[in-house]
Amino acid sequence: MTYALHGRVALVTGAGGGIGRAIAQRLAREGMAVAVLDRDGAAAQTVAAEVRGVAVTADVTSPTEMGGAVDTVLARLGRIDVLVNNAGIAWMGPALDMPLEALQAMLRVNVEGVFIASRAVLPHMIARRSGSIVNLASWAGKTGNAYFAGYSASKFAVIGLTQALARETAPHGIRVNAICPGIVVDTQMRTAIEAQQRHYGLPETSEREKSIPIGRVSVPDDVARIAAFLASDEASYMTGEAINISGGLLMD
């Protein structure tokens, strides 16, 4: 164990696979009780069994479902110290080909979802005068990448939301930070992006890897380690940050 997280409780959204699953596993290894939330109930059950946590089936875009999810977690685990807003979706391809529905879906899940989940958990954190919220943004949330117009727009919004909530909740003892991963493989999102890259004849991951100073793409646990740090008191003086974990792809 690296951080003093033992005995605390985390709610991780989109934890049924990919980066969310790695975060749930990492936080569980740190001794936390983890609520594994996903709209895919079977995936949530599988990961919850892996981490001996609690599975919660909910869609982050539904205030009703998220309200029920938070009630369930509080009833089962007693408190929520950490919320990881990881659930997200991506559509990549030329902006002129992007269906308006794809843009709307990204804004709904990636932005409204973060807002809805945070608002469901915050009253509890405010009452306890303690909490850490970690939002999954992206390096595409700091620089507009070609073929990621809608996704970039949504992730810029996540960073804005992170900063606004950080300022607003700091007086209540709550920290809100974001993580900006670069290229993370071994996730369903990356597999879908690669299919789109092939479809449009765009540079593939192996090609893009050459532009990463550290010389490799990342895996979900690279991101999970940063999530654990931000969740912990080791980051007690950090709020409103958007931390790059991109192998040097983005430096700012």
Ligand SMILES: NC(=O)c1ccc[n+]([C@@H]2O[C@H](COP(=O)([O-])OP(=O)(O)OC[C@H]3O[C@@H](n4cnc5c(N)ncnc54)[C@H](O)[C@@H]3O)[C@@H](O)[C@H]2O)c1
């Ligand atoms: N993979 C990458 O290269 C990369 C890079 C930067 C940022 N990110 C961000 O990291 C996060 C996780 O990405 P990933 O690659 O693990 O994705 P993924 O598609 O592999 O996993 C996302 C999970 O979220 C769940 N989910 C999606 N919409 C949901 C909703 N409305 N309600 C509840 N659950 C929902 C899915 O069922 C899935 O289990 C996302 O926010 C993504 O934008 C990923």
